[in-house]
Amino acid sequence: EGAWCDALARGMDAVASVTMELGAAGLAGDSERMLAHSVDYLEMVSLVVIGWQWLLQATAAKAGLARGTGDESFYAGKLRAAQYWVNTELARVPQLAALCQSGEDSYLGMKPEWF
Secondary structure, rough: OHHHHHHHHHHHHHHHHHHHHHHHHHHHHOOOOOOOHHHHHHHHHHHHHHHHHHHHHHHHHHHHHHHOOOOOHHHHHHHHHHHHHHHHHHHHHHHHHHHHOOOOOOOHHOHHHHH
């Protein structure tokens, strides 16, 4: 699926862009900015890595279907799961990238006595 590959490529581009921006902030001594959305960053990277793995599985499933091995249901399930990941999970990458790059810092101002 070309559209799936395109979606993964966009996710990889987002990861590269955010990594460069946050790395530059860290090198400039702004470790707070670099680490502010570290959970969002890790989630974004994991979504892309898992998407890559689903594309590998989808490629193998298409090859399996072409061989006609009698495992059509298994391979169809793999393709549908890959479709789900690309359309719902990988689609979250732009929002996470935007959060990482936004500088949004509301939680950094929280004080322990407020809890």
